[in-house]
Amino acid sequence: MRTEAEIKLRCLLHGADYNPEQWLDMPEVLEEDIRLMQQAGINCVSVGIFSWVSLEPAEGVYTFDWLDRVIDSLYENGIYTVLATPSGAKPGWMAKKYPEILRVEADRRRNLQGGRHNHCYTSPVYREKVTEMNTRLAKRYAHHPGVILWHVSNEIQGECHCPLCQAAFRSWLKEKYGTLEKLNKAYWTAFWSHTYTDWEEIESPAPHGETNVHGLVLDWRRFCTAQTVDFFRVETAPLRAENPDIPVTMNMMGFYDGIDYWQFLPELDIISWDSYPGWHNWDGCEAGNAIWNGAYCDAMRAMKRKPWLLMENSPSTTNWNGVSRHKRPGFHRLTAIQNLAHGSDSIQYFQWRQSRGSCEKFHSAVVSHNPSPETRIFREVAGVGEMLKKLKDIQGSTVPARAAILYDVQNGWAIGESKGPRNIGMGYLDLILRIYEGFWRRGIPVDLVNMDAPLEDYKLVAAPMLYMLRGDIARRLTAFVEQGGTLLASYFTGVVDETDLCYLGRTPAQGLTEVLGLWAEEIDGLWDHQRNGILLENPPQGMQNRYEASRLCEIVHTTTAEILGVYESDYYQGMPAVTVNRYGKGRAYYTGTFAEPGFYYDLLGKIAPEAGVSPALDTALPYGVTVGIRQKDTETYYFLQNFNQEPKTLELPFPLCDLETGETHTGSITLAGYGGMVCTRAKEGQA
Ligand code: GLA
Ligand code: ZN
Numbered sequence: 001m002r003t004e005a006e007i008k009l010r011c012l013l014h015g016a017d018y019n020p021e022q023w024l025d026m027p028e029v030l031e032e033d034i035r036l037m038q039q040a041g042i043n044c045v046s047v048g049i050f051s052w053v054s055l056e057p058a059e060g061v062y063t064f065d066w067l068d069r070v071i072d073s074l075y076e077n078g079i080y081t082v083l084a085t086p087s088g089a090k091p092g093w094m095a096k097k098y099p100e101i102l103r104v105e106a107d108r109r110r111n112l113q114g115g116r117h118n119h120c121y122t123s124p125v126y127r128e129k130v131t132e133m134n135t136r137l138a139k140r141y142a143h144h145p146g147v148i149l150w151h152v153s154n155e156i157q158g159e160c161h162c163p164l165c166q167a168a169f170r171s172w173l174k175e176k177y178g179t180l181e182k183l184n185k186a187y188w189t190a191f192w193s194h195t196y197t198d199w200e201e202i203e204s205p206a207p208h209g210e211t212n213v214h215g216l217v218l219d220w221r222r223f224c225t226a227q228t229v230d231f232f233r234v235e236t237a238p239l240r241a242e243n244p245d246i247p248v249t250m251n252m253m254g255f256y257d258g259i260d261y262w263q264f265l266p267e268l269d270i271i272s273w274d275s276y277p278g279w280h281n282w283d284g285c286e287a288g289n290a291i292w293n294g295a296y297c298d299a300m301r302a303m304k305r306k307p308w309l310l311m312e313n314s315p316s317t318t319n320w321n322g323v324s325r326h327k328r329p330g331f332h333r334l335t336a337i338q339n340l341a342h343g344s345d346s347i348q349y350f351q352w353r354q355s356r357g358s359c360e361k362f363h364s365a366v367v368s369h370n371p372s373p374e375t376r377i378f379r380e381v382a383g384v385g386e387m388l389k390k391l392k393d394i395q396g397s398t399v400p401a402r403a404a405i406l407y408d409v410q411n412g413w414a415i416g417e418s419k420g421p422r423n424i425g426m427g428y429l430d431l432i433l434r435i436y437e438g439f440w441r442r443g444i445p446v447d448l449v450n451m452d453a454p455l456e457d458y459k460l461v462a463a464p465m466l467y468m469l470r471g472d473i474a475r476r477l478t479a480f481v482e483q484g485g486t487l488l489a490s491y492f493t494g495v496v497d498e499t500d501l502c503y504l505g506r507t508p509a510q511g512l513t514e515v516l517g518l519w520a521e522e523i524d525g526l527w528d529h530q531r532n533g534i535l536l537e538n539p540p541q542g543m544q545n546r547y548e549a550s551r552l553c554e555i556v557h558t559t560t561a562e563i564l565g566v567y568e569s570d571y572y573q574g575m576p577a578v579t580v581n582r583y584g585k586g587r588a589y590y591t592g593t594f595a596e597p598g599f600y601y602d603l604l605g606k607i608a609p610e611a612g613v614s615p616a617l618d619t620a621l622p623y624g625v626t627v628g629i630r631q632k633d634t635e636t637y638y639f640l641q642n643f644n645q646e647p648k649t650l651e652l653p654f655p656l657c658d659l660e661t662g663e664t665h666t667g668s669i670t671l672a673g674y675g676g677m678v679c680t681r682a683k684e685g686q687a
Contacts, residue, residue, distance in 0.1 A: 010395060010396070011043065011388075011392050011395055012340075012345055012346060012347070012388040012391060012392055012394070012395050013043060013044045013080075013309065013345065013346035013347070013348065014040075014041055014042050014043050014044070014346070014347055014348070014384065014385050014388050015042055015043065015044035015045050015046065015080075015082065015346065015347075015348040015349070016042060016045055016046070016348055016349040016350070016351055016352035016365075016366055017045070017046045017049055017312060017348075017349065017350045017351040017352060018033070018045035018046060018047050018351070018352040018353070019047075019049070019050075019051070019351070019352075019353070019355065020033070020047070020066070020070050021051050021054035021066065022355055022356070023353075024054070024066055029353075030069075030070065030073065032371060033352065033353060033367070034073060034074065034077045034079070036366075036367055036371065036373060036378075037077075037079055037352070038077065038078070038079075039373055039382060040366055040373075040378065040381050040382045040385050041382060041384075041385020041386060041388065041389060042079060042352075042366075042385065043078065043079060043080060044079060044080040044081065044082055044148065044346075044348075045074065045079060045080075045081065045082065045352060046081075046082040046083075046084055046151050046311070046348070047067070047070060047071065047074075047081050047082070047083060047084065048067065048083055048084040048085070048086055048137070048151075049084040049086070049088065049151065049154045050084075050086060050088055050089040050116060050154065051067075051084070051086045052086035052087070052089060052090055052091050052133065053091040053092070053093075054066065055067065055086060055133070055137075056091065056133065057091075058093060059093060059094070059097065062136060064136070064140055067141075068140075071083075071141060071144055071146050071147065072146070074146060075144070075145060075146030079146075080146055080147070080148045081141075081144070081146050081147050081148065082148060082149045082150075082151045083137065083141055083147050083149070083150060083151065084150075084151040084152070084153070084154065085130070085133070085134050085137065085150070085151070085152050085153055085235055085239075086133065087119070087130050087133070087134075087152075087153045087235060088116050088117060088153045088154040088155070088156075089115075089116040089117075089118075090113075090118075090119055090126070090129075092113050094129060095113035096113070098123075098125045098126075098129075100120065100123050100125055100126075100162070100164065101119050101120055101123045101125055101126040101129075102118065102119070102120070103117075103118045103119055103120055103158065103160045103162070104120070104160055104161045104162035104165070105161060106159075106161055106204070106205065106206050106207055107206065107207055107208060108161060108206065110162070116154075117155075117156075117157050117158050119160075120160040120162050120164060120165060121160060121165070121224075121227045121228050121230070121231040122160065122162070122164040122165045122168045122227060122231075123162075123164055124164075127231065127234045130231075130234060130235055131234060131237070131238060134235055134236075134238045134239055135238040135242075137239075138238050138239045138241070138242035138243070139242060142239065142242040142243035142246055143242075143243055147246060148246070149246065149247055149248075149249060149270065150236070150239050150246055150247070150248045150249065151249060151250075151251065151272075151311070152232065152235050152236060152239075152248060152249070152250045153232075153235065153250065154251060155251055155252070155253050155256075155274060156228060156232070156250055156259070157253070157256065157258050157259070158258060159204075159220075159224040159258065159259075161204050161206070165204070165227070166203060166204060168223075168227060169202070169204055169220065169223050170199050170200070170202055172223045172226065172227075173199070173202060173219065173223075174199060176219070180196055180197070180198075180199065183196065184196055186215050186499040186501070187213050187214075187215035187216055187499060188213075188215065188501060189213060191212075191213075192212065194210075194212070194213055202216075204220050205217050205220050214414070214417045214418075214419075214499075214500040215499035215500050215501070217413075217417055218410070218413055218414060218417070218498075218499065218500055219499070221258075221259070221260070221410075221413055222260070222410070224258075224259055225259040225260045225263050226263070228259050229263050229264055229267065232250070232264060232267055233267060236248050236267060247269030247270050248267070248268060248269050248270070249268060249269065249270040249271065249272045249309065249311070250264065250268060250272070251272050251273060251274050251311040251312060252271075252272070252273040252274070252300070253273065253274055254273065254274070254275060254276065254277075254292070254293070254296045255292075255296055255429060257409045257412055257413065260409040260410055261409070262303070262409065262450045262452065265303060265304070268303075268304075270308065270309055271300050271301075271303045271304055271306075271308040271309070272300075272308060272309040272310070272311040272346075273296065273297075273300050273308070273310070273311060274311055274312035274313070274350065275293055275296070275297070275310060275312070275313045275335075275339065276312075276313065276314060276318055277289035277290075277292050277293045278321055278325075279325060279327055279331065279335070280325040280326070280327070280328060280331075281321075281323075281325065283645075284644070284645050285623070285624040285643055285644050285645065286331075286624070286643040286644075286674075287437075287440075287441075287623065287624040287643050287644075289643075290338060290440070290624075290626070290641070290643045291433055291436060291437050291440050292433060293335075293338065293339075294338065294341075294342055294436070294440055294626075295407075295432070295433060295436045295440075295448055296448075297338075297339060297342030297343065297344065298342055298343075298399075298401070298436075298445075298446060298447055298448045299407060299447075299448035299449075300342075300343070301342060301343035301399060301447065302401070302404070302447035302448055302449045302453065305398070305447070306343075306398065307343050307344065307345040307395070307396060307397070307398065308343055308344055308345070309344060309345060309346040309348070310339045310344040310346050310347055310348055311346075311348050312348055312349060312350040313335065313339070313347070313348070313349060313350070314327070314349065314350060314363070314364055315327070315332060315349050315364050315365065315366050315377045315380070315381050316332070316364035316377050317363070317364045318363055318364070319359070319360055319361075319362045319363035319364075320363075324362070326364075327380075328645075328674060329376065329380070330380070330672070330673075330674050330675065331674045332377075332380045332381070332384065333380065333383060333384055333387065333676060334641060334642070334643070334674050334675065334676040336384045336387070336388075337639055337641055337676035337677075337678060338628075338639070338641055338676070340391065340394065340628075340630075340639060340678070341628025341629075341630070341639030341641065342399065342628060343398065343399045343630065345395050345396065347384055347388060349365070349366055349381070350363065350365075351363065351365045351366075352365060352366050352367060353365055353366070353367040353371070354367065354368050354369055356369070364377060365377075366378060366381045387660060390659060390660045391659055391660070391678055393632070393635070393659075394630055394632070394637050394678070396632060397630035397631055397632035397635070397637060398630060398631060398632070399445050399628070399629065399630055399631075400445060400629065400631055401445040401446050401447040401458075402445075402457070402458055402459045402460065402612070402613045402614075403439065403444060403445070403446040403447070403458060403459065403460040403461070403462075403608070403611075403613045404446060404447045404448070404449050404453070404455065404458045404460075404461050404462070405432055405435055405436055405439075405446055405447075405448050405449075405461075405462045405463075405464070406448075406449060406450065406451060406453075406461065406462065406463045406464070406466065406473075407432050407448045407449070407450065408450040408451045408468075408470065409450065410450075410451075410468065410470055410498075411428070411451065411465070411466065411467055411468045411470065412428050412429070414467055414468040414496060414500055415428045415465060415467050415468075415492070416428070417500065418467070420525070421523050421524070421525035421552060422525040422526075422551060422552060424527075424528070425551075426465070426492075426552075427551055427552075427594060428464070428465050430594070431464040431465055431490060431594060432448075432464050434594075434595075434597055434600050435462050435464055435488070435600050436448075437597055437600065437601065438597075438600035438601040438603070438604040439604060440626050441601050441621060441623065441626065442601070442604060442605070442608065442615050442621065443615040443616045443617055443621055443626050443627035443628070443629075444604070444608055444613060444614070444615045444616070445616060445628070445629055451470045451471055451473040452470075452471060455476055455477070455480045455485070456480075458480075458485065459484075459485060459486065459611045459612050459613050460485070460486045460488070460607065460608060460611040460613045461477070461480060461485060461486070461487055461488070462487075462488040462489075463477065463487060463488070463489050463490075463493070464488075464489075464490045465490055465491065465492045465493065466489065466490075466492075466493040466494060466508075466512075467492050467493065467494075467495050467496060468495070468496050468497070468498065468500065469494055469496075469497060469498075469509065469510055470498055474494065474509070474510035474511055474512055475510070475511070477512070477515065478511050478512070478514075478515050478583075480586070481515050481583045481584055481586035481587070481588050482583065482584030482585065482586065483584065483585060483586065484584070484585035484586045485586045485611075486586055486587050486588075486589070486607055486610065486611035487515065487516075487586070487587070487588040487589065488589045488591075488603075488607065489508070489512070489516055489588060489589065489590050489591075490590070490591050490592075491520070491523060491552055491553075491554035491591070491592050491593060491594075492523060492552065492554065493507070493508040493512060493516075493520075494507050494508030494509040494510060494512045494513075495507055495508075495509070506519040506520075507519065507520050508520065513559070514559075514560075514583070515581065515583050515588045516561060516579070516581050516588050516590045517558060517559050517560035517561030517562075517579065517581030517583070517588070518556045518557060518558045518559060518561045518576065518579055518581070518590060519556065519557055519559065520554050520555070520556045521555045521556065521557060522554075522555050523552055523553070523554040523555070524552070524553045524554075524555065524570075524572070525551075525552060526550055526551055526552065526553065528550075528551075530550070531548055531549065531550050532548075532549040532550070532553055532567055532568055532569055532570055532593065533546050533547065533548055533549055533567070533568030533569065534546065534547045534548075534549050534565040534566070534567070534568065534577045534578055534593065534595060534599065535565060535566050535567075535568050535577075536564060536565040536578070537565075537566075540564075540606045541606070542602055542605040542606060543602045543603065543605075543606065544598070544602065546568065547565075547595050547596050547598065547599040547602075548595065548596040549567070549568075549577065549593040549594065549595055549596075550593070550594050550596075551593070551594040552593060552594055553567060553570070553572065553577070553592060553593045554592040554593065555572050555575060555592075556575070556576055556579075556590070556592055557576075558576055558579055560581055560582075561576070561579035561580060561581035561588075561590065562579060562580050562581070563576045563578075563579050564578040564579060564580055565577045565578035567592075567593075576592065577591070577592045577593055578590070578591050578592070578603075587607075587610070587611075589603070589607060591603075615627070616628060616629035616638060616639075617629075617638060617650075617652075617653060618653045619650055619651050619652065619653055620650075620651070621650065622644070622648045622649075622650075623644075624642065624643045624644040624648070625640075625641065625642050625643070625644065625648050625650065625671065626641050626643075627639065627640055627641070627650075628641070635680060636680065636681060637659070637678060637679070637680055638656060638678070638679045638680070638681075639676065639677075639678050640669065640671055640676060640677045640678075640679065641671075641676045642671035642672070642673065642674065642675050642676065643674065644673060644674070645673045645674060646673050647670050647671060647672050647673050647675070648670070648671050649668050649669065649670045649671075650668060650669050650670075650671070651667070651668050652665060652666065652667060652668055652669055654681060654682070655681070655682035656669065656679035656680070656681060656682060657679055657680050657681070657682040657683070658677055658678070658679055659678045659679060659680060660677075660678065664682045665679070665682075666682075
C-alpha cells in the first residue's frame with residue numbers, strides 16, 4: 001500500500017538543507033529565500049538539522065514559533081518540508097547540566113561540548129531528551145500537509161567509549177555468547193594470555209589498551225552499530241507513533257564504514273545519502289570520481305531495490321577538501337543526470353543559503369553571500385530545476401540490474417584488521433571499484449549488495465575478497481552457481497569466520513573450494529613498487545596476452561578448474577592466476593591477484609554476455625562515457641553521460657528521443673564535454 005507521503009513524493013524532488021534559524025533577526029531573508037527557491041525550481045527543503053538550541057534555548061523552554069512560520073510559508077508557496085530531528089548537535093546548556101551525554105573517545109578522554117555528533121548513544125538522559133524533543137516535533141508537525149519526510153539526525157556516525165557504553169557492551173556480549181568460555185574460544189584469547197576470567201575485564205578497544213584481539217574489535221563495531229540502531233529506534237518511535245504515514249530516512253555518507261549502515265534497513269522507509277566526490281581533483285576526465293559516486297549510488301539503490309533520494313550534494317565546491325575546486329560550467333547538470341541514472345528520485349543540496357559565519361561560510365550554496373540569481377551557481381541550479389520538471393516521468397522507475405558486486409562493511413572491517421599480508425593496504429574497496437569500473441565503462445547496470453542480500457535475481461555476482469564468511473553466504477553462493485549463475489571470485493576468499501578465526505583445512509572454506517575447483521596454499525604480499533603479470537596463452541576474444549598484476553598474488557592449486565592465465569614471474573611463475581570452473585549449471589571464475597583495470601573490463605566483455613547480462617545500450621562506449629538505464633511500466637529511460645572534457649560520439653543501436661528537447665537522434669549522438677542527456681527510445685514516426 002502506498003503511504004500518503006509516498007504519494008506526495010510523486011515528482012522528482014529538488015531541494016536543499018535550509019537553516020533559517022541562522023537568519024531569524026533578518027525576517028526579509030525568509031521572504032527572499034522563498035522567492036529565490038521558486039526561481040530555482042526548488043520544491044522541498046530540509047529544515048531543523050542541528051536546530052536544537054533554537055527550538056529549546058533553555059531546558060523545558062520551547063520556541064517552535066519560528067519553525068511554524070517557516071513550514072507554513074514554505075507550504076503556502078508550494079515548497080515541502082523534509083523535517084529533521086535536531087539530535088546531531090546538542091545545546092551547550094544540556095552538556096553542562098548532564099555531562100554524561102558527552103562522548104568519550106577511544107583513549108577514554110571525555111570530549112568538551114563542541115562540534116557535532118558529540119553525544120553518547122547509550123546515555124539514558126540523552127535518550128530521554130531526544131524522546132521529549134521528537135515527541136514535541138511529531139505532535140506539532142506530523143500532520144502538517146507540508147511535511148513529507150522525517151530526516152533523522154544528520155549523517156549518524158561515531159562511537160562512544162564512556163562507562164555507560166562499556167557496561168552496555170558487556171551486556172551485549174553476555175547476550176551473544178552466554179558464557180565467557182564461549183567468548184574466549186571465539187576470540188582465541190589464550191594467545192598472549194588474553195583470556196578473560198571475569199566479564200568486567202572486557203573493555204572496548206583502545207589505543208593504550210586492547211587492539212590485538214580481532215574478534216573483540218569486530219564485536220565492538222557490531223555493538224556500536226547495534227547501539228546506534230537502538231538509539232535510532234528511540235528517535236523514530238515518537239515520530240511513527242504520531243503519524244506512521246510520514247516515511248523515515250537517514251542521510252548516509254559515501255562508503256562510510258564506522259558503523260554498518262545495512263543494519264538500519266528495517267528502520268528505514270526511504271534510503272538517502274550525501275554525495276561528495278572530489279570532483280576535478282585532477283584535470284580532464286572525471287571517470288574516476290564518477291565511478292566512486294556511481295558505485296555508492298548503486299549500493300543505496302540496492303538496499304531496498306527501489307529509488308532513493310540524493311539528500312545532499314554540493315552545487316559547486318565543498319569547504320573541507322584540501323583545495324576547494326569549483327564544479328566546472330555545466331558539470332553540475334551532468335552530476336544530476338548521473339544520480340538520476342543510478343536511481344535517485346531527487347537532487348538536493350548542501351546548502352540553500354551560505355552561512356555568514358563559522359566553518360561552513362565558504363562551502364558553496366545555491367544562494368551565496370551576495371544573494372543574486374545572476375551567479376553561475378544559481379543559474380546552473382535553476383537549470384537543473386527546469387530539467388527535473390521535464391524529467392518528472394522517471395520518478396519511481398527502477399534500474400534493471402542483473403549483476404551484483406558484494407560489498408560488505410563487516411568483511412571490510414575484518415580485512416582491515418587482518419594483520420598481513422599487506423599492512424600498507426589490503427585494497428578491499430580498490431578491488432571492488434576496479435571491478436565496478438568494468439561494469440561502468442560498459443554501461444552494465446549492477447547492484448552493490450552485502451552478504452545478507454538475496455542473490456536469486458542476479459545472473460552474475462562478483463564477490464571480491466570474500467575473506468570473512470558471514471551468515472550462510474557460502475551456501476547461497478554455492479546454490480547460485482549450481483543453479484546456473486556466474487560467480488567472479490578473487491584471492492583472499494573464505495579465510496575466516498565471523499569472529500575472525502581462520503578456517504582449518506583447505507580454503508576457500510565452506511564448500512567454495514569445490515565451487516571454484518581450486519584450493520589456496522598461501523598469499524604473497526607485494527610492496528607498492530613491485531609487479532607481477534598475468535599471462536593468457538590463448539586469450540578469449542577481446543582479451544590481451546598479458547595484464548599487469550600487483551599488491552597480492554595468491555598461490556593456488558586447481559582441482560577441477562580450467563586455467564585461463566598464469567603468473568608471469570617469481571617463484572610461482574606458470575602457476576594459475578585466472579581460472580574458471582564449471583559447477584552445476586553455472587561457472588565460477590577466480591582471479592588470484594590485483595590486476596590492472598583493463599583486465600576486469602576485458603574479462604567482463606567475455607563473461608557478462610556469457611552470463612546473459614546486457615548493457616543499457618548495445619554500443620561501444622568511449623572511455624569516460626557511460627549509459628544508465630531505468631524502467632517503468634513499458635517505458636525505458638537512457639541516461640547518456642560524458643565525463644570527458646571533450647565531446648564524444650556514440651553510435652546508436654536505435655533512434656533515441658531527448659526527453660528535454662523532444663529532439664530525435666538517429667545513427668549517432670554527440671555528447672558535449674561534461675554533457676549528459678536523458679532519452680527514451682524514439683516511437684515509430686519520431687525518427
Ligand atoms: C555533510 C553534512 C552537512 C555539511 C556538508 C558539507 O554532508 O551533512 O551538514 O556539513 O557535509 O559538505
Ligand atoms: Zn557512551
